[in-house]
Amino acid sequence: xxxxxxxxxxxxxxxxxxxxxxxxxxxxxxxxxxxxxxxxxxxxxxxxxxxxxxxxxxxxxxxxxxxxxxxxxxxxxxxxxxxxxxxxxxxxxxxxxxxxxxxxxxxxxxxxxxxxxxxxxxxxxxxxxxxxxxxxxxxxxxxxxxxxxxxxxxxxxxxxxxxxxxxxxxxxxxxxxxxxxxxxxxxxxxxxxxxxxxxxxxxxxxxxxxxxxxxxxxxxxxxxxxxxxxxxxxxxxxxxxxxxxxxxxxx
Amino acid sequence: xxxxxxxxxxxxxxxxxxxxxxxxxxxxxxxxxxxxxxxxxxxxxxxxxxxxxxxxxxxxxxxxxxxxxxxxxxxxxxxxxxxxxxxxxxxxxxxxxxxxxxxxxxxxxxxxxxx
Numbered sequence: 001x002x003x004x005x006x007x008x009x010x011x012x013x014x015x016x017x018x019x020x021x022x023x024x025x026x027x028x029x030x031x032x033x034x035x036x037x038x039x040x041x042x043x044x045x046x047x048x049x050x051x052x053x054x055x056x057x058x059x060x061x062x063x064x065x066x067x068x069x070x071x072x073x074x075x076x077x078x079x080x081x082x083x084x085x086x087x088x089x090x091x092x093x094x095x096x097x098x099x100x101x102x103x104x105x106x107x108x109x110x111x112x113x114x115x116x117x118x119x120x121x122x123x124x125x126x127x128x129x130x131x132x133x134x135x136x137x138x139x140x141x142x143x144x145x146x147x148x149x150x151x152x153x154x155x156x157x158x159x160x161x162x163x164x165x166x167x168x169x170x171x172x173x174x175x176x177x178x179x180x181x182x183x184x185x186x187x188x189x190x191x192x193x194x195x196x197x198x199x200x201x202x203x204x205x206x207x208x209x210x211x212x213x214x215x216x217x218x219x220x221x222x223x224x225x226x227x228x229x230x231x232x233x234x235x236x237x238x239x240x241x242x243x244x245x246x247x248x249x250x251x
Numbered sequence: 252x253x254x255x256x257x258x259x260x261x262x263x264x265x266x267x268x269x270x271x272x273x274x275x276x277x278x279x280x281x282x283x284x285x286x287x288x289x290x291x292x293x294x295x296x297x298x299x300x301x302x303x304x305x306x307x308x309x310x311x312x313x314x315x316x317x318x319x320x321x322x323x324x325x326x327x328x329x330x331x332x333x334x335x336x337x338x339x340x341x342x343x344x345x346x347x348x349x350x351x352x353x354x355x356x357x358x359x360x361x362x363x364x365x366x
């Protein structure tokens with residue numbers, strides 16, 4: 001491995017030091033050791049983002065609004081969705097794209113409410129993907145009758161890191177955060193919390209038992225995402241779920 | 252955690268730009284707000300590039316720190332290790348990220364004598 005070093009502009013990088021050189025300017029042209037250098041300057045997520053744009057166009061053409069729903073494992077996404085589907089049944093035609101590493105357990109919990117469900121099992125390859133990307137979502141589209149739907153909820157893989165990096169073609173991003181996760185989560189996973197327009201704070205029925213510092217949590221959230229909308233819910237008791245359903249209807 | 256799939260994308264871009272020539276180093280620029288672990292990327296690259304024309308090449312990571320610019324007072328703040336997106340100048344919350352979200356292949360260094 002090379003050595004990490006810092007340039008005047010704060011940029012840090014590493015490379016092998018094949019010989020004496022200086023780099024006051026950050027110009028690396030002096031590095032060539034006989035080989036040629038090819039400028040690339042291509043964004044690594046370009047391919048994903050192109051597919052996300054295609055997904056977005058297809059959703060728009062079908063008149064469907066799409067929310068990418070993310071959370072850590074166990075925050076209550078599936079329970080929230082179950083409650084949501086039971087309330088929207090007969091009013092809003094909903095499709096669910098369900099990302100799950102190995103099983104159809106979550107999809108099974110959501111069956112029976114009239115929603116169309118397309119499961120993306122991400123377990124192929126090296127122990128399963130930790131997120132949904134745009135091509136995975138695209139692969140699910142033929143299994144949803146988009147033209148008949150009004151709302152698609154993409155239930156992402158439970159993970160506070162990777163899903164935040166991938167645009168899948170959604171109109172809005174929301175996350176479910178459970179108060180059992182602790183007040184400091186926004187500071188530990190700022191990219192996820194920043195990427196969401198709405199943070200659904202779940203399991204508020206447990207507030208009397210946890211000693212959870214809600215003001216501290218909201219303060220931390222504001223530090224990383226001052227614009228985030230916040231909703232307090234309990235998927236278990238049904239508290240606040242109507243407001244969340246209204247948010248979905250208004251997407 | 253998603254470095255494996257990212258390496259797949261890197262391989263696609265590098266293969267296209269290399270156009271059949273042997274690649275020694277792939278220079279990648281990663282912003283601090285990209286949740287990519289450089290060591291993991293380097294390790295995954297060995298797995299992904301093995302048995303392909305890119306085998307033997309390595310990834311060199313250049314990290315770019317995160318900075319925000321306040322929309323009200325224009326002050327530029329280094330975001331720091333624990334990312335807090337609050338302006339150091341006025342304490343304001345309305346700031347735009349001006350660096351730290353980069354994620355690109357900047358260049359390839361090719362094997363062999365070119366001249």
